[in-house]
Amino acid sequence: xxxLNIVTLGTKDIVRSHEFYKELGFHTSIRxxxxxxxxxxFKNEGTRIALYPLKELALDIDxxxxxxxxxxxxxITLAYNAKSKEEVDEIFxxxxxxxxxxxxxxxxxxxxxxxxxxxxxxGHHWEVAYGxxxxxxxxxxxxxxxx
Numbered sequence: 001x002x003x004l005n006i007v008t009l010g011t012k013d014i015v016r017s018h019e020f021y022k023e024l025g026f027h028t029s030i031r032x033x034x035x036x037x038x039x040x041x042f043k044n045e046g047t048r049i050a051l052y053p054l055k056e057l058a059l060d061i062d063x064x065x066x067x068x069x070x071x072x073x074x075x076i077t078l079a080y081n082a083k084s085k086e087e088v089d090e091i092f093x094x095x096x097x098x099x100x101x102x103x104x105x106x107x108x109x110x111x112x113x114x115x116x117x118x119x120x121x122x123g124h125h126w127e128v129a130y131g132x133x134x135x136x137x138x139x140x141x142x143x144x145x146x147x
Contacts, residue, residue, distance in 0.1 A: 004047050007078065010054035010069070011122045014040065017051050020121050023098035024091070045140045049078075054122070071123060081142045082130040085114045091128045092116060100126075 011017040018028065018040050026049075032038030042049040058066035082088045088106045096102065100118040103125065109115055115129025135143040 006041075006048045006050050008050040008052050008057065009120075009122065009124050010057040011051050012054055013121065014051050014053055016121050020098045020100070021049075021051070024094050073123075073125065077117070077125040077127050079127045079129065081134060081136075082115075082128060083134075083136070085130050088114055088116070088128050088130050092118065095126075095128075 009017070014037050015035065018030075018037065021042070022028065027043040029041045029043060030037045031040070037051075040051040052060075054069055055066075058069055061067055080091065082091065085106075092102070092106055095118045100120065101123075103117040103119060106114060106116040106128070109129065111131070112133075113129050113131040115127060117125055117127050119125050137143050
């Protein structure tokens with residue numbers, strides 16, 4: 001097993017989360033009614049993202065004993081690797097307009113890059129960062145080489 005196809009984000013309000021991500025610039029495909037979607041898939045490059053009602057996601061894992069849903073930091077971040085500092089700033093401006101909670105304004109990082117963090121309406125943490133040393137492949141995926 002050596003790939004990740006979909007990251008599903010549990011959401012308390014799928015319609016609000018959908019609006020947030022559309023404002024960030026994501027293109028999506030809705031399954032179900034626009035006013036009450038069953039699931040929303042993102043039409044993004046790389047690993048796909050989906051939005052799914054949090055309670056339903058917990059029940060999908062185990063109907064008889066669903067995992068406890070908690071608030072706060074889950075220990076997982078999502079990352080967008082930008083191709084310039086200006087792109088990082090542009091994404092943060094879009095995120096602010098969409099209602100993101102800015103956790104760390106874009107700034108110089110200790111590893112020599114530039115980036116920051118925000119959360120979506122459900123508290124999922126996003127890092128948006130740029131590294132001058134980064135290279136991207138033909139699919140816009142970050143190239144990570146063995147050292």
